[in-house]
Amino acid sequence: MARPLPPILRAPWSADAVDPSPPAAEAIDRAVEILKRGGLVAIPTETVYGLAADALDAEAVAGIFRAKGRPSTNPIIVHVADVAMAMSLAGQWPAAAEAIATRFWPGPVTVVVPRGPRIPDIVTAGGATVALRCPAHPLARRLIADSGLPLAAPSANRSEAVSPTTAHHVLESLGNRIDLILDGGPCAKGIESTVIDCTTSPPRILRPGPLSRAELERAVGGPVAWPEATEAEGPLRSPGQQARHYAPKTPLEMRADASDRVAALVGEGRRVGWLTSRTDDPDVRRLAASRDLLIVPMPADPESFATRLYATLHALDQRQLDCIVVDEPPDTETWRAVRDRLHRAATR
Numbered sequence: 001m002a003r004p005l006p007p008i009l010r011a012p013w014s015a016d017a018v019d020p021s022p023p024a025a026e027a028i029d030r031a032v033e034i035l036k037r038g039g040l041v042a043i044p045t046e047t048v049y050g051l052a053a054d055a056l057d058a059e060a061v062a063g064i065f066r067a068k069g070r071p072s073t074n075p076i077i078v079h080v081a082d083v084a085m086a087m088s089l090a091g092q093w094p095a096a097a098e099a100i101a102t103r104f105w106p107g108p109v110t111v112v113v114p115r116g117p118r119i120p121d122i123v124t125a126g127g128a129t130v131a132l133r134c135p136a137h138p139l140a141r142r143l144i145a146d147s148g149l150p151l152a153a154p155s156a157n158r159s160e161a162v163s164p165t166t167a168h169h170v171l172e173s174l175g176n177r178i179d180l181i182l183d184g185g186p187c188a189k190g191i192e193s194t195v196i197d198c199t200t201s202p203p204r205i206l207r208p209g210p211l212s213r214a215e216l217e218r219a220v221g222g223p224v225a226w227p228e229a230t231e232a233e234g235p236l237r238s239p240g241q242q243a244r245h246y247a248p249k250t251p252l253e254m255r256a257d258a259s260d261r262v263a264a265l266v267g268e269g270r271r272v273g274w275l276t277s278r279t280d281d282p283d284v285r286r287l288a289a290s291r292d293l294l295i296v297p298m299p300a301d302p303e304s305f306a307t308r309l310y311a312t313l314h315a316l317d318q319r320q321l322d323c324i325v326v327d328e329p330p331d332t333e334t335w336r337a338v339r340d341r342l343h344r345a346a347t348r
């Protein structure tokens with residue numbers, strides 16, 4: 001028998017409030033109950049929505065893999081309330097992890113450290129390390145603190161789909177596969193956390209994200225390495241990271257020659273969505289008259305671009321387009337995380 005759709009509980013929490021509003025407090029209580037009995041709750045974080053379960057309950061975590069259709073080789077990030085909880089789950093707590101957590105938590109960075117004995121195999125995909133993050137969204141933090149549970153939480157989407165940045169994205173992707181959705185509003189950062197391996201010297205970024213390499217280098221007081229190879233070029237150390245990931249259903253291309261490409265596609269009678277920051281460009285204005293073209297103005301700075309990217313892709317996926325074209329962003333460090341996501345979105 002089909003399960004019903006999960007309730008979406010609105011849980012407003014204004015930025016300056018220390019304690020949750022009454023509806024948010026009630027929603028947190030419901031979520032705690034569900035998590036304690038091994039259920040699945042979608043939660044807001046500052047990066048993307050996560051699909052949470054008790055990280056210490058192997059059966060509950062198995063439910064995450066089933067709901068997402070996630071390969072069992074892909075380990076899951078464990079969300080903690082603070083550094084003390086992180087240390088209680090780690091086998092060792094490297095100096096780089098301490099420096100990064102102290103400087104940036106709660107925040108959009110995940111540290112990979114040696115795993116402690118409390119973490120079930122299924123969380124780490126059998127590996128010797130565990131990924132830990134303290135999220136900045138007040139709802140997520142209060143949920144972890146109130147339940148006392150570390151929460152295993154990958155992004156709350158079906159495997160390989162675009163990560164959710166609103167409660168409705170979660171409902172569309174996971175629907176009746178989960179028990180509850182906490183709606184804490186749209187995510188501020190909009191792309192997944194920076195993942196950094198602190199078991200190597202120097203520490204190495206496994207997934208670029210909202211926190212830049214320069215910021216991480218300042219915190220650790222030394223060099224931080226990039227991934228050994230991009231997904232397109234070869235295997236990454238981050239286990240289970242597939243090249244095709246974060247992809248919309250509509251085929252997507254990242255192009256340096258976007259105007260020419262869009263003109264050609266429209267010329268062939270294709271319906272095209274074009275993500276561009278150059279809305280004043282004469283090329284863009286000329287093409288804008290075409291009925292088969294939807295121009296989506298995007299911010300010109302990387303942080304705002306990231307905040308909007310997934311919501312834009314989710315929206316375009318509803319429009320029956322033949323293809324999405326994105327202006328290639330500059331090949332600079334500040335655009336690295338956005339370029340990484342666009343590369344993956346373009347991989348079929």
Ligand code: TXA
Binds near residue numbers: 051154
């Ligand atoms: O912002 C985020 O990180 C979001 C929110 C919900 O916190 N979570 C997220 O989870 O993006 P997920 O599962 O979609 O991505 C987790 C990434 C994967 O690339 C995985 O390979 C890597 O973290 N990862 C997890 N555990 C790891 C480990 N022990 N060693 C190396 N990489 C690991």
Ligand code: MG
Binds near residue numbers: 154155163
């Ligand atoms: Mg994901």
